[in-house]
Amino acid sequence: xxxxxxxxxxxxxxxxxxxxxxxxxxxxxQDIDLEIREGELVCxxxxxxxxxxxxxxxxxxxxxxTRGSVTIDxxxxxxxxxxxxxxxxxxxxxxxxxxxxxxxxxxxxxxxxERSERVRHYIDLVGLRGFERAYPHELSGGMxxxxxxxxxxxxxxxxxxxxxxxxxxxxxxxxxMRRELLRLWRAERKTILFVTHDIExxxxxxxxxxxxxxxxxxxxxxxxxxxxxxxxxxxxxxxELRDAIFAEIGLAHQI
Amino acid sequence: MLPLSFLLxxxxxxxxxxxxxxxxxxxxxxxxRGVGELLEQGLLVRYVVASLxxxxxxxxxxVFLAIPMGIVIGLSPRLDAALNPIIQILRPISxxxxxxxxxxxxxxxxxxAIFLIxxxxxxPMVVTSAQAVQQIDPVFLHAGRNFxxxxxxxxxxxxxxxxxxxxxxGLRITLGVAWLVVVAAEMIAxxxxxxxxxxxxxxxxxxxxxxxxxxxxxxxxxxxLDMAMRRLEQLPSTRWGFAR
Amino acid sequence: xxxxxxxxxxxTASACLLAVWSLAVHVTATDIFPSPLAVAQGIxxxxxxxxxxxxxxxxxxxxxxxxxLASLFAIPIGMLCGWSRSINAAVNPLVQALRPISxxxxxxxAVIWFGIGEAAPVFLIFLGGFxxxxxxxxxxxxxxxxxxxxxxxxxxxxxFATLRRVVFPAAVPNILIGLRISLGVSWLVLVAAEMIAxxxxxxxxxxxxxxxxxxxxxxxxxxxxxxxxxxxxxxxxxxxERARIFRWGFRG
Numbered sequence: 001x002x003x004x005x006x007x008x009x010x011x012x013x014x015x016x017x018x019x020x021x022x023x024x025x026x027x028x029x030q031d032i033d034l035e036i037r038e039g040e041l042v043c044x045x046x047x048x049x050x051x052x053x054x055x056x057x058x059x060x061x062x063x064x065x066t067r068g069s070v071t072i073d074x075x076x077x078x079x080x081x082x083x084x085x086x087x088x089x090x091x092x093x094x095x096x097x098x099x100x101x102x103x104x105x106x107x108x109x110x111x112x113x114e115r116s117e118r119v120r121h122y123i124d125l126v127g128l129r130g131f132e133r134a135y136p137h138e139l140s141g142g143m144x145x146x147x148x149x150x151x152x153x154x155x156x157x158x159x160x161x162x163x164x165x166x167x168x169x170x171x172x173x174x175x176x177m178r179r180e181l182l183r184l185w186r187a188e189r190k191t192i193l194f195v196t197h198d199i200e201x202x203x204x205x206x207x208x209x210x211x212x213x214x215x216x217x218x219x220x221x222x223x224x225x226x227x228x229x230x231x232x233x234x235x236x237x238x239x240e241l242r243d244a245i246f247a248e249i250g251l252a253h254q255i
Numbered sequence: 256m257l258p259l260s261f262l263l264x265x266x267x268x269x270x271x272x273x274x275x276x277x278x279x280x281x282x283x284x285x286x287x288r289g290v291g292e293l294l295e296q297g298l299l300v301r302y303v304v305a306s307l308x309x310x311x312x313x314x315x316x317x318v319f320l321a322i323p324m325g326i327v328i329g330l331s332p333r334l335d336a337a338l339n340p341i342i343q344i345l346r347p348i349s350x351x352x353x354x355x356x357x358x359x360x361x362x363x364x365x366x367x368a369i370f371l372i373x374x375x376x377x378x379p380m381v382v383t384s385a386q387a388v389q390q391i392d393p394v395f396l397h398a399g400r401n402f403x404x405x406x407x408x409x410x411x412x413x414x415x416x417x418x419x420x421x422x423x424x425g426l427r428i429t430l431g432v433a434w435l436v437v438v439a440a441e442m443i444a445x446x447x448x449x450x451x452x453x454x455x456x457x458x459x460x461x462x463x464x465x466x467x468x469x470x471x472x473x474x475x476x477x478x479x480l481d482m483a484m485r486r487l488e489q490l491p492s493t494r495w496g497f498a499r
Numbered sequence: 500x501x502x503x504x505x506x507x508x509x510x511t512a513s514a515c516l517l518a519v520w521s522l523a524v525h526v527t528a529t530d531i532f533p534s535p536l537a538v539a540q541g542i543x544x545x546x547x548x549x550x551x552x553x554x555x556x557x558x559x560x561x562x563x564x565x566x567x568l569a570s571l572f573a574i575p576i577g578m579l580c581g582w583s584r585s586i587n588a589a590v591n592p593l594v595q596a597l598r599p600i601s602x603x604x605x606x607x608x609a610v611i612w613f614g615i616g617e618a619a620p621v622f623l624i625f626l627g628g629f630x631x632x633x634x635x636x637x638x639x640x641x642x643x644x645x646x647x648x649x650x651x652x653x654x655x656x657x658x659f660a661t662l663r664r665v666v667f668p669a670a671v672p673n674i675l676i677g678l679r680i681s682l683g684v685s686w687l688v689l690v691a692a693e694m695i696a697x698x699x700x701x702x703x704x705x706x707x708x709x710x711x712x713x714x715x716x717x718x719x720x721x722x723x724x725x726x727x728x729x730x731x732x733x734x735x736x737x738x739x740e741r742a743r744i745f746r747w748g749f750r751g
Contacts, residue, residue: 062397082403092398095495096416105412106402137495155402260592279611332500337512347683347729348722349690352702355709355718359531428680431599432687438601439691443706450604457607466607470600477599 006038009191010059010159015068017054028054030216032068041185041192043202045245046212052195053163055217059193060086060161072159082106084159085152089168093136093148099123100132102147106155122150125184142173146180153184159191166201178205182229199249203242204231211248221248281464286471289464298452303472306437306448309365313372314433321377322422325384326414335385346378350436354444368440368448375436376429383425387418420493427484434477449473533716538723541716550704555724558689558700561617562732565624566685573629573681574674577636582666587637594633602626602684603691610696620692627688628681635677639670672740679736686729701725 012034018025028051036042046052057063059070061079070077072084080086085106093102103122107115123129126146136144145165152160162181166174182205185192196202202209209223223245227237265283272282281289293299328335350371357367391414399413441450449469456465488494517535524534533541545551580587580594602623609619643666651661693702701721708717 060401062400080397080401080403082401084401086397086401088394088398091392091394094395094398094413094416096419096492135491135495260589261596264593264596280608333504333508336500336505337508340509340513341516343730344723344726346726347686347733348726349687349702349729351687351691351694352705352722352725354694355705355715356722358709359715432684434599435601435603435684435687439603442603442606443691443694450601453604453607457610463607463611470604470608473604474596474598474600477601478595481599 006040008035009038009040009072010034010036010193011071012036012055012059013069013071015055015058015065015070017051017058017063018066027216029058029065030218032217032219034210034219034222036191036193039189039191040207041194041205043206043209044193044195044212045199045202045209046197046217047214047249048197050212050214051217052197052212055212056086056161056163056193056195060084062086082155083157084161085155085157086161086163087148087152087165088163089145089165093144093151095136098133098135099128099139099147102136103150103154105151118154122154125153126150126180142169142177145169145177149181149184153188153190156188157190159193162192162194164196165194167196167198174201181205186229199242199245203238203245204233209245211245223248279461279463281467285464286467289462289468290471293452293465293468299472302447302449302452302469303476305365306441306450307476309368309440309448310372310430310433310437313369313437314376314430316369317373317376317433318380318426318429321380322384325381326388326410326418328381329385329388329418330410330414335389342378342381346382350375351439351443354440358444363445365445368437368445371440371444372433372437375433379429379432380422380425383429384418384422387421387425388414390421391417416492420488420495423484423488423493427481427488430480430484431477434473434480438473449476531713531715533719537716538719541714541720542723545704545717545720551724554700554704555728558693558702559728561620561693561700562624562682562685562689565621565689566628566682568621568625569628569632569681569685570678573632574636577633577674577677578640578662578666578670580633581637581640581670582662591637594630598630598634602688603695606692606695615696617697619696620689623688623692624685627684631681631684632674632677635680636670636674639673639677640666642673643669675736675740679733679740682732682736683729686725686732690725701728 012032015029015032016027017029018027032055034042044052044055054063058065059077061077061081061084086092094105097105100119100123103119104115107118110118123132126149128143128146128150131139131143136147139147145168149165165181166177169177178201181192184190194202194205203225206225209225211220211223212218213220223241225241227235227241231238269283272278272280290299293302328338353371353374354367357370361367361370395413395417396409399409404412437448438450438453441448442454445451446455449472452469453466456462456469521534521536524532542551545554576590580590605623605626606619609622613619613622647665647669648661651665656664689700690702690705693700694706697703698707701724705718705721705725708714708721
């Protein structure tokens, strides 16, 4: 099925994270064990405050775990790395650079010709042609989000971290963005870790959904989404998996 | 609208003086003649140049030292903790209160005035730059580190552009204060420049037409400096900082 | 940063500064520039002679009156300008034309109008505070989000009630920042005015200590007093900005 059988890319072992407060340390993550295979798209799903963002920041090297370790290709993560790019909501685009400037941001090492070729390619890919010279404050939220994704893809990283990337978008743009992401992912086969609190979103895009518990976050269940792309949202299997997760989190799927 | 209200102001001024005979305040026309007289004597150009010369050098020296220093302080919590109390005590001392010390160190003359302008520009800009760095959205720094930037390149490509809008606002406000200080310094400590013109015109024969001519020049130059700085804030790569 | 560094670093840096200052005075064997110790003794002397308290009170009184008058006029005028396009069109050009004239340059006119005495310096302080505050209040009102005004209209508020219940609270954060900037300028103007126009106060202390016998210990003592009071004024307004009910305006 759609579950890749590549070798292990990211290995998270026994990761616990506490935040010190005045009285006692608050435990946000507890003993997370997880392996992500090369080329896999994994969603980390949980309620707000369950530490899923913290987990992503630890894997990306922005935070250190209190206990446990993260290795990528067998090497321990000690800090952020340009081979693995983190996509912040749309907040991460640099407001002082144009669209072109943002996409070219990580391409210093390349010659001018190759750089402009790549910039053009990824601007086209995310549908921002015609906006090359625009500044972010002249773009809509969805366009800024696509710009940030383009900036990340342009440096051809092997892993992408997306932290609720579409959370601030309207529901129609959100659907389009998911399709765009899947298209890019199929074209380039990056390993993707995708944090979300949206159950439907996770079942629509992921190979596997890792469901976390509320604080402290622990792995509650891992659900394999064995539906081929493109996914039919009225497929009984889709509905079955979605409802299983709703039930797992303790929500009746009714209003 | 500006010319209309300005005409109104001049008309009211004229009427007020005509209506109160014996007033020491000159008519608007007298002030225009006063400006002409200053021009003829060559004093106007000489005094404007003297004032602008002091402001330019004091301001540039203060700003060019303060901005890098402020950025370094903003980047290092330790340096900030160490220097903060010293800066906080020195900053609110009016630059004018340094006049006796300026004269002691640099004598009566340009260098003293430049030193005062330097002080008036240096402390506010150190504080503004340091705070601007401390308030950079951490997302930008994370993104920069993620793309593998070294510390130096991080400053060059993230920190500097991110603080630029705030620094430009600080530069504009500081230039206004520097202009205020140069006028005061010239009234107290030197014998040329527009501030001196005002004091001198009054002391040497109650020439209030020249006093007001001096005030008008001070206002016009202040306005010009402010407008020039505002134009900088409109650059495309900094406008984001002012967009709502 | 470790906890001990939080105290040790500023103490060390300040101690170093004082040490360098003392050493410089000692090495150059100057008999004009005072050492830190001489300045401390100078402050003691001012206190014993009763000048310290009376000069501080004089300076504070001038700033208080000038600044209070500036707030009293500038905030309503600025708010009206921000509220009404036509008032703004009439008043703003005058403000823009007069604002860039250094308040201190008004000194000769102030002396004609108010004579030599308390009123002239207070007038200069008033001017120093007035213009920045008008601008701040104007901007504060103008930047009240349109949706807040629509909500007020929707709930049927009268113009006066809208001003009082929506526009004023929304403009308060901007006005507070304006107050702090104005107070800073007023403090600067005060020192200059006291150096030129009166014979009491901290500005006068500095110029007098120099002219009457090169008492540079008293000059530096006066500077430190000016700095300390300026710091207290600035940080009390900053504290006001941080007050919980105004906090929303300063995020981000």
